Amino acid sequence: MQVRRSVALEYFGIVTMFVVSGHTTVKSFRKPLVGSRYAGAPLERRLWNKRKCARLWMQQTSSAGTAGTxxxxxxxxxxxxxxxxxxxxxxxxxxxxxxxxxxxxxxxxxxxxxxxxxxxxxxxxxxxxxxxxxxxxxxxxxxxxxxxxxxxxxxxxxxxxxxxxxxxxxxxxxxxxxxxxxxxxxxxxxxxxxxxxxxxxxxxxxxxxxxRSPDEMVRVLDFGRGPLVPAAFTAVDDVIMGGQSKSSFHFDSNDSVGLFTGLVTTDGGGGFCHVRCDASAVMPAERFGDAPLVNVDENGRSVPHWDLAAYDGIALVVRGDGRRYKVNLKTSSEPELVFQQEFVTSDDLPPGTFETHFLPFADFVPVRRGEPVYSTGSAQLYAMKLDPNRIRSVGLVYSKVAIGGGPAIDFRPGRFHLACRRICAYRQVxxxxxxxxxxxxTRPYWPPLKRQAYPELAQVPIVKLNPxxxxxxxxxxxxxxxxxxxxxxxxxxxxxxxxxxxxxxxxxxxxxxxxxxxxxxxxxxxxxxxxxxxxxxxxxxxxxxxxxxxxxxxxxxxxxxxxxxxxxxxxxxxxxxxxxxxxxxxxxxxxxxxxxxxxxxx
Structure with missing residues (x-):
């Protein structure tokens, strides 16, 4: 059997380095600096939740052990x-x-x-x-x-x-x-x-x-509950700015998943497809998932939100096509402001299987019109942080623009497909x-390019012998x-x-x-x-x-x-x-x- 290889793109700021990795069943990649944990301190609420979760573990674990010979x-x-x-x-x-x-x-x-x-x-x-x-x-x-x-x-x-x-x-x-x-x-x-x-x-x-205890994960959108869930999504493609891309989000009854599919093109100055589900569209909430909705007063109007403050991030259970997708979380009424993070899907999963991507809330980047919103006159890199107790919409994006505002170097125009089994909020425990x-x-199975890049690592005795x-x-x-x-x-x-x-x-x-x-x-x-x-x-x-x-x-x-x-x-x-x-x-x-x-x- 041939060694499976993947290409991981590692980039920090404006410096780009290509690294060819060896076999692994984890398609992981280093996020750009603007979206990494180096970008700023984690949310205080997030740290508090982790300590609380650890205390819950201490209270729930049993002291009884099974005696043996x-x-x-x-x-x-x-x-x-x-x-x-x-x-x-x-x-x-x-x-x-x-x-x-x-x-x-x-x-x-x-x-x-x-x-x-x-x-x-x-x-x-x-x-x-x-x-x-x-x-x-x-x-x-x-x-x-x-x-x-x-x-x-x-x-x-x-x-x-x-x-x-x-x-x-x-x-x-x-x-x-x-x-x-x-x-x-x-x-x-x-x-x-x-x-x-x-x-x-x-x-x-x-x-x-x-x-694990049941309260460590909550299903925000469970597509296995039927066509009602993907029907709550609305397509917001680049046609709003003169582009010609087109996408849809529909239910696949064979696998009980939501399918984000479409054709993305750069013709007409476009280059993105986007579907979005507003919290106001998932009423009653129990028909769509397990995460409760709360109503927040905004200028005298009651607006439903997901309150995910007790959790540390979003987990997506998906099956993709090897492309890099983005998740949009919206917390305010400002039309063009969202919080974004990205994930790269695998293109070689066995039939009928899915992968889970964990995206911590602390890694989400504030973005306006595709550009990160940086702070001015502050030690913090970004002007704002994601508030997980006021999430008013969840979106999926395939775009020619990367998180940092520059071009996505692995963007491929054409047809795409992303099957979604569920979108959850999870706690780090x-x-x-x-x-x-x-x-x-992994070193005995590195491809030649990586072995040339790190010759001293590929020549250590245990790697050469691999008994x-x-x-x-x-x-x-x-x-x-x-x-x-x-x-x-x-x-x-x-x-x-x-x-x-x-x-x-x-x-x-x-x-x-x-x-x-x-x-x-x-x-x-x-x-x-x-x-x-x-x-x-x-x-x-x-x-x-x-x-x-x-x-x-x-x-x-x-x-x-x-x-x-x-x-x-x-x-x-x-x-x-x-x-x-x-x-x-x-x-x-x-x-x-x-x-x-x-x-x-x-």
Whole structure:
């Protein structure tokens, strides 16, 4: 099978750089500077909602865990944990990183119980016995589940292992030495992780996994409720300015979706198609979605709005044609002022599947006549921020104009189609499935152009050797995790995928270590370096209570503290974990497609 390739367009201001990316089931792209999280501070309401959501999680999670055979109890007191996660299942808990995870979970009292899933309980027995002498480690119950070879467990056995848990950390991985792998990467890193994700993605609640509560997502417009929903949209094409483009929004009864279709042309000076749904057109609201409408008085007239202040962004469940579309949110009566953000659809989804795009409210840009509305005489970049409690219309746009006001460099005139299953408002919540992966998972399959651009990254030993295709199997496992938010109607299980660079056990004298090093995050699989296992474990545990890690894939490394460019002494270390994660883009959730990693490209 040929390697699937996509072209990601990365641009900052007026500088444009083309990067050809390797295989991934997440078609992600870096947004232009004007639409990024760097553009300004997030809404105070948004941050407040995240803290509130975290508190709700603490109140809702259960402290009850399922007792099992081979239990080793590291607790000798009834002291309460400081966090609200009930039971955390750790796969690969007896490995070098797994042991550090157990230690961090216990020392931070990040949960009430740890379900340590291991091949052989004897590998942890001495470790847990020593913890009883350390008061800082004896506040959490550790339930050891010895399961033998993970790769031999079927879906029912995996379902039983995660029954009743509130979070999962996957730190298992194929192990081996110079003589080869003791466990097949294809069987563990790919197939077993895929089976586990299939268990979590099932619509049935029989597995008892309670990752999400119903109030974390609300359907604003649910096109599955019939032709009434797309009929509420009105076409506002470029004919209003002399153009000749034409679009429509209609109901497809075969797939129960709304179809935004049309022909866009630049003839006559035009170049955009736009459909819009006003809140006033969705009465009664319960026939169109679950989001309630509120009436706001404007100049003595009652105007209906969607109040989405309790949420963090818009999630679109769509199936597209590889084009870049924009979402318009209107909050005022000013005719030409909207808030915009964009998303790029995939053109190679399996039949009948959809992808989910997450667009945070904080990333929406105020736009008037296609141009961003910048502030004057203020430290803020934009003149205004989106107020999510006063959304009076939702629109979809295909246009020759980019978010920043310049030409959309990937615009293609002609016919287009975008199938919409639903438009939702979502809350960012802390990840409940943490998958530990590896940096360099995409590099053996980079196309020649990217290998030429980053020769030093493509020539590291693990990439050149790629023993047993381990990097490709880890990538396929990642893909399975990324489907967790696309299978279930409630957006499924929130996750984070952490691609660690070289792991250090503290025996490298040149490595800065936990005391001196600071964390650096990146995306695009371009990171090299080292990280302490202790620091990595601490990061994974902290992510359990960090909403900014919601549905993101990223690399992480440790490096010495450095001076900032302005010489003030401020560095990335002055940023909190939330602030660092906020600068990373959210994944696009896609349905899993079969993929056999090809031989490494040399």
């Amino acid at each position: 081979g239990t080793a109890d590291a607790s000798s007191t009834d002291s309460k944990p400081t966090a609200g996660v009930g039971t955390v299942a750790v796969f690969g808990a007896s490995g070098r990183t797994g042991k550090q995870l157990l230690r961090q979970l216990c020392s931070q009292r990040a949960c009430r119980q740890v379900r340590a899933i291991v091949r052989d309980a004897s590998r942890l027995r001495n470790e847990l016995a020593s913890w009883k002498q350390d008061p800082s480690l004896n506040g959490v119950h550790v339930d050891v589940r010895a399961v033998g070879d993970l790769t031999r467990l079927d879906s029912n056995a995996l379902s039983e292992l995660v029954r009743g848990v509130d979070a999962i950390i996957w730190s298992a991985g194929a192990s081996g030495g110079r003589d080869g792998f003791q466990t097949s990467p294809a069987a563990l890193d790919e197939a077993t992780l895929q089976r586990l994700c299939s268990v979590l993605a099932t619509e049935s609640t029989a597995n008892g996994v309670t990752f 802390p990840p409940r499935f943490l998958a530990l992966s590896s940096a360099a998972v 047993a295709g381990v990097l490709g199997h880890k990538l396929a496992g990642e893909d399975a995790v990324r489907t967790l938010v696309s299978h279930r109607s409630s957006l499924g299980a929130p996750y984070a995928i952490v691609r660690a660079v070289g792991l250090n056990d503290g025996d490298d004298p040149d490595f800065p270590g936990a005391a001196q090093g600071e964390l650096r995050f990146g995306q695009g699989d371009l990171m090299v370096g080292k990280i302490s296992r202790t620091v990595l474990a601490e990061l994974l545990v902290n992510l359990l209570n960090e909403p900014e890690g919601f549905c993101k894939t990223f690399e992480v490394k440790q490096e010495p503290k450095t001076m900032s460019r302005n010489g003030t002494g401020a560095s990335a270390a002055t940023l909190s974990l939330a602030e660092k994660l906020r600068q990373l883009r959210t994944d696009v959730a896609r349905a899993l497609k079969p993929w056999n990693p090809p031989p490494s490209l040399s």
